[in-house]
Amino acid sequence: MEDGIPILLNLLLVMFLVLLNGFFVASEFALVKVRGSRIAQLVNEGNARAKIAQHVTSRLDAYLSACQLGITLASLGLGWVGEPAISKLIVQPLLAYLNAPEYLVTPVSFGVAFGTITILHIVLGELAPKTIAIVKAEQTALWLSGPLMLFYRLTYPAIWLLNGTSILLLRSIGIQPASEHEASHSEEEIRILMKESQKSGHIDQDELMLVENIFNFSERVAREVMIPRTMVECLYTDSSFDENLDIVIQSKHSRYPLAQEDKDRIIGIIHSMDIYNAVLQNGKDNLQLESMIRPVIHIPEAMEISQVLRVMQKEKVQIVVVVDEYGGTAGIITMEDIMEEIVGDIQDEIKVERAQVEVLEDKTSVDGRLLIEKVNEMLGLDISDEEVDTIGGWIYSQINGQPQIGQTVIFQDVKFQIAEVEHFRIHRVDIYALPLSERFTANEEIIA
Numbered sequence: 020m021e022d023g024i025p026i027l028l029n030l031l032l033v034m035f036l037v038l039l040n041g042f043f044v045a046s047e048f049a050l051v052k053v054r055g056s057r058i059a060q061l062v063n064e065g066n067a068r069a070k071i072a073q074h075v076t077s078r079l080d081a082y083l084s085a086c087q088l089g090i091t092l093a094s095l096g097l098g099w100v101g102e103p104a105i106s107k108l109i110v111q112p113l114l115a116y117l118n119a120p121e122y123l124v125t126p127v128s129f130g131v132a133f134g135t136i137t138i139l140h141i142v143l144g145e146l147a148p149k150t151i152a153i154v155k156a157e158q159t160a161l162w163l164s165g166p167l168m169l170f171y172r173l174t175y176p177a178i179w180l181l182n183g184t185s186i187l188l189l190r191s192i193g194i195q196p197a198s199e200h201e202a203s204h205s206e207e208e209i210r211i212l213m214k215e216s217q218k219s220g221h222i223d224q225d226e227l228m229l230v231e232n233i234f235n236f237s238e239r240v241a242r243e244v245m246i247p248r249t250m251v252e253c254l255y256t257d258s259s260f261d262e263n264l265d266i267v268i269q270s271k272h273s274r275y276p277l278a279q280e281d282k283d284r285i286i287g288i289i290h291s292m293d294i295y296n297a298v299l300q301n302g303k304d305n306l307q308l309e310s311m312i313r314p315v316i317h318i319p320e321a322m323e324i325s326q327v328l329r330v331m332q333k334e335k336v337q338i339v340v341v342v343d344e345y346g347g348t349a350g351i352i353t354m355e356d357i358m359e360e361i362v363g364d365i366q367d368e369i370k371v372e373r374a375q376v377e378v379l380e381d382k383t384s385v386d387g388r389l390l391i392e393k394v395n396e397m398l399g400l401d402i403s404d405e406e407v408d409t410i411g412g413w414i415y416s417q418i419n420g421q422p423q424i425g426q427t428v429i430f431q432d433v434k435f436q437i438a439e440v441e442h443f444r445i446h447r448v449d450i451y452a453l454p455l456s457e458r459f460t461a462n463e464e465i466i467a
Contacts, residue, residue, distance in 0.1 A: 044148040045163060253275060286312065288313045318352075331357075422440050433452060
């Protein structure tokens with residue numbers, strides 16, 4: 020009986036150490052998983068346990084060290100008392116009852132006891148607490164932060180000594196210690212996380228598109244999103260008022276660049292509303308566009324559009340003129356162009372515009388101004404050209420002479436066919452997947 024009491028206490032100690040190990044494992048995962056914003060919200064609502072959890076999560080590295088110390092101590096203690104307790108109370112009596120040979124008792128007892136302790140440690144001390152902490156991170160953090168804080172304060176000298184020793188060791192071999200909770204994600208990692216979240220149903224396709232566009236937004240420059248010079252509709256100081264009014268009535272834009280002689284000399288912006296108001300109030304006689312002129316902002320074509328947006332917000336303008344390296348007009352950018360980079364195409368309620376990408380039954384029709392980067396992303400290609408940004412410009416660079424409807428460029432099993440041409444600009448491109456019979460013979464060639 021006297022021998023039975025210590026053994027029974029050892030068994031209770033085994034269960035205590037297993038649960039203690041689970042406590043530290045659950046604390047570690049809960050502190051890493053819990054959202055700080057949610058804890059802050061609970062603090063504002065007066066939750067007392069949330070205040071303790073907020074204190075703990077604000078010193079995450081220190082408390083993670085406490086968790087690791089606790090796990091180590093519990094595991095060592097479990098190995099120390101667990102095997103003898105299970106072996107003497109359970110395994111050895113069972114072997115004696117079965118009349119097992121004496122030489123088998125010790126190795127079999129050790130093996131069975133070790134396996135039992137290992138299963139208890141992994142299942143009850145590791146896997147189950149970890150799963151609970153991940154699934155119920157908020158509740159786990161709230162309940163366990165208080166006891167963890169007490170353990171941290173009791174063992175602070177040991178934690179300080181162990182942390183200091185590890186830091187000195189790492190620095191001696193040229194490694195700078197890093198904060199364990201400051202593992203930031205790269206842009207590519209965030210993209211992958213968002214795609215996985217969309218696949219699992221946590222976010223929808225529109226939300227994923229917005230995130231992707233925001234990342235792409237910071238990488239775009241003015242020349243990639245501008246309306247090119249050839250498509251810019253200007254009013255001219257040397258044209259009559261009636262001629263300029265006809266342009267406004269037919270094109271139905273809200274703002275127009277005002278140019279002297281040609282588009283390289285844009286001197287201001289004219290609001291169509293100013294023209295209509297002036298005509299209604301004073302008639303068309305003796306009206307001069309110069310009296311309605313508003314300041315114009317010029318930006319270089321290599322400026323990032325995030326910076327362009329800041330300029331437009333600061334200057335309170337809706338349109339800027341893009342200039343090339345020689346000082347000539349390369350195009351214009353409107354606030355709508357910038358917003359479309361984030362939210363996608365914005366259709367005007369007055370003008371009916373054709374979509375940039377149309378997926379049809381046997382082909383895909385795209386605007387010639389569609390960026391090469393977007394074509395690559397859409398079709399899984401790797402078209403690259405540092406001289407041009409758009410698919411129309413790339414096709415133009417691949418053909419000889421003036422572009423004509425029907426001309427075709429083949430690249431990586433995909434056929435690009437010119438569908439519409441305006442003057443010398445490729446306006447629309449049809450894209451086809453090559454039949455299997457043609458894929459092995461086509462290798463980036465041009466068919467006239």
